Amino acid sequence: xxxxxxxxxxxxxxxxxxxxxxxxxxxxxxxxxxxxxxxxxxxxxxxxxxxxxxxxxxxxxxxxxxxxxxxxxxxxxxxxxxxxxxxxxxxxxxxxxxxxxxxxxxxxxxxxxxxxxxxxxxxxxxxxxxxxxxxxxxxxxxxxxxxxxxxxxxxxxxxxxxxxxxxxxxxxxxxxxxxxxxxxxxxxxxxxxxxxxxxxxxxxxxxxxxxxxxxxxxxxxxxxxxxxxxxxxxxxxxxxxxxx
Amino acid sequence: xxxxxxxxxxxxxxxxxxxxxxxxxxxxxxxxxxxxxxxxxxxxxxxxxxxxxxxxxxxxxxxxxxxxxxxxxxxxxx
Numbered sequence: 001x002x003x004x005x006x007x008x009x010x011x012x013x014x015x016x017x018x019x020x021x022x023x024x025x026x027x028x029x030x031x032x033x034x035x036x037x038x039x040x041x042x043x044x045x046x047x048x049x050x051x052x053x054x055x056x057x058x059x060x061x062x063x064x065x066x067x068x069x070x071x072x073x074x075x076x077x078x079x080x081x082x083x084x085x086x087x088x089x090x091x092x093x094x095x096x097x098x099x100x101x102x103x104x105x106x107x108x109x110x111x112x113x114x115x116x117x118x119x120x121x122x123x124x125x126x127x128x129x130x131x132x133x134x135x136x137x138x139x140x141x142x143x144x145x146x147x148x149x150x151x152x153x154x155x156x157x158x159x160x161x162x163x164x165x166x167x168x169x170x171x172x173x174x175x176x177x178x179x180x181x182x183x184x185x186x187x188x189x190x191x192x193x194x195x196x197x198x199x200x201x202x203x204x205x206x207x208x209x210x211x212x213x214x215x216x217x218x219x220x221x222x223x224x225x226x227x228x229x230x231x232x233x234x235x236x237x238x239x240x241x242x243x244x
Numbered sequence: 245x246x247x248x249x250x251x252x253x254x255x256x257x258x259x260x261x262x263x264x265x266x267x268x269x270x271x272x273x274x275x276x277x278x279x280x281x282x283x284x285x286x287x288x289x290x291x292x293x294x295x296x297x298x299x300x301x302x303x304x305x306x307x308x309x310x311x312x313x314x315x316x317x318x319x320x321x322x
Binding site for chain 2: 060061065066068095096098099102103106107110114117118121122125130149163164165189197198199200231232239241243
């Protein structure tokens with residue numbers, strides 16, 4: 001059986017081309033057992049790799065460059081007054097702030113691993129709700145309205161619930177209240193091959209430069225393989241672009 | 245004369261470099277704007293509903309969450 005010759009280069013970002021195979025022709029009569037098989041990786045490497053924080057070349061813009069996210073950061077900054085008042089004086093806590101006060105006071109005394117578990121489970125207990133109604137309509141040039149993601153603040157989410165990006169942002173803001181640094185966390189939007197949709201998850205940087213993903217089913221994915229293709233990430237310090 | 249030619253050459257090269265720098269800045273800005281436009285158009289729609297936790301039990305965490313749940317139930321009764 002004749003084989004064609006080509007070149008395959010497996011690059012670190014998972015792109016691939018045809019690699020060199022042996023060309024066997026009928027005249028040469030080369031046995032199949034001696035043929036070198038070409039390696040064709042069907043899935044890009046990036047789809048299975050863990051999230052990486054240490055890629056400065058992926059920095060795209062300041063956080064405010066994404067208006068909806070910038071708006072969320074401003075609203076959260078305003079809400080922090082109510083949160084801080086509640087932390088100082090129990091009488092100033094209303095509704096969900098009572099529970100939040102317990103989380104922050106008692107969570108502060110836990111080990112880091114336990115803090116992540118606590119935050120993950122506390123936020124994941126909230127009601128899941130598709131936020132199509134909460135999506136903001138923005139009128140683009142030419143007057144055509146577009147649906148855009150609505151990013152929840154912590155209190156938005158505690159009172160109204162949301163969907164996966166809201167879980168991720170709520171965890172981000174709550175961990176910030178517990179003292180985690182913004183530079184060690186990013187809300188990562190990715191393409192989930194298993195459901196063929198875009199998904200959002202919170203990534204936490206670890207001391208060994210690996211990252212943990214806080215999932216919506218209470219698992220904390222510590223593997224260097226994620227099954228996601230990362231698209232972009234954001235925190236209050238910037239936006240990172242992970243697509244070519 | 246040679247100095248004049250050299251000065252003109254340096255001036256021309258400097259102007260050319262400045263123009264290139266400005267053009268590359270414009271290109272970079274356009275690229276960022278384009279990527280931001282693409283990013284804004286991505287709508288997160290994965291319909292993952294929370295499932296029963298498969299996480300290992302932790303007494304400390306369970307106690308804290310139990311206290312929070314009691315407070316929230318009490319608040320809802322009001």
